[in-house]
Amino acid sequence: MTVWHAEDALLAAYASGDLDHARAASVEQHLAGCAICRTAIAAHADAALIARAWTDTLDRLDQPRTAPFERLLTRLGLSPSAARLATGASAARRAWMAGCMLVAGFAVVARQMDGGMALWFLAVAPLAPLTGVALAYGPGVFSMHEVVAAAPYPRLRLMLLRCLPVLPMTALLLAVGGLVLPGTARAALWLLPGLALAALGLVTERLFGIQVAIAGLAGLWMGGVAIARITTGSVLGAFSPVVQVLSSTIVFGIVCAALVGARRTRNLW
């Protein structure tokens, strides 16, 4: 340990940048290892700047950390509050992801067995986005449910936000299904009905409450699949072009309504 300490004049010259390179470097090396001189240089530091930076530091400590997905949404142009709202269900979403993995595993098994299981996958898979939305944002699951329900926030815009975390998982599921199912095009069939069910679920949730809405829609879909099986002799009947067009109309309509509603309350974006 050195017994020598930098004189005040030397520290002053260093702090104001008046030393040549060699001596500035020497002072820095000394400061790095000498607590006494580190304290002494405080007299030549910018006290106002340091106080301001400390206030900002405390502010930052009080803020919760943002999730990677939330940061991505903010970078894509969403306001921080909207991003928080869309991602505020991380715990529930993990449960849902596990569910999606199960469905994907189901698809793998379906490939080992014959075409029959693959058709069952198609019948069940459209329910994945729907239950995803329900699981992620339902009361008792979504920690912010009461807050959101009481907030003066455009409902349809909220629905769009809620769909955001669901979409990447849906796309992932589609990719997995497309890879393992014979005939990639067939795997894509469930996407539109799935999105339409999720969108309908978000709308009907306001009228009937989340549990009733989701259970009802799931029942309706399974019923539709059963009827298609009986009338056309194949589950694929539930994925006919008519159903696809109907589904895309529903999704398109709800997205448009959400956008119009959001424009009307632009100040809340």
Place this chain on the structure above:
Amino acid sequence: MADDAALIGLIARGDQDALATLYERHAPWLQVRLRLRCADDEVVAEALQETFVAAWRGAGRWRGDGDVGAWLWGIAIRRLIDLLAKRPSHRPLAGVPDPVVASAEEQVLVRVEYAAVATALNRLSPDLIAVVQATVLDGLTTREAARLLKIPQGTVKTRMARARMLLREALS
């Protein structure tokens, strides 16, 4: 008075008073040292703030070896590089300080071969001294130095090799 390593331990357990003590101890010299590398007070304040936020969050990962001051400086200089990289207008290390008349302190500061090294170091061109400062004194990697100085990595290496050669010549 708890030493720095003990403070880090307390911070890792969520003690904000310990962070305040650490800030009081280290913020002044970090501010001065950052200020010598960046003339913009706003950027310096932000780098300082981000350094202690990072220390607060990363205290649990501190391995307990080495000097806390060196650890903080390592965070601070990297935060500064990141902040400067976001500002395209920044001209790195524009002001090269004028050499002042040598005083008695320098003899005490570094005794061994001081005159030869110091003269050689001070005689290096601003480009070379910037590279020496970033890599040797600030402990940055070639890649980080390249980002700070906004020059290609290959240029950092060639300039460093040239500076080393000039210093070796001066000492031989």
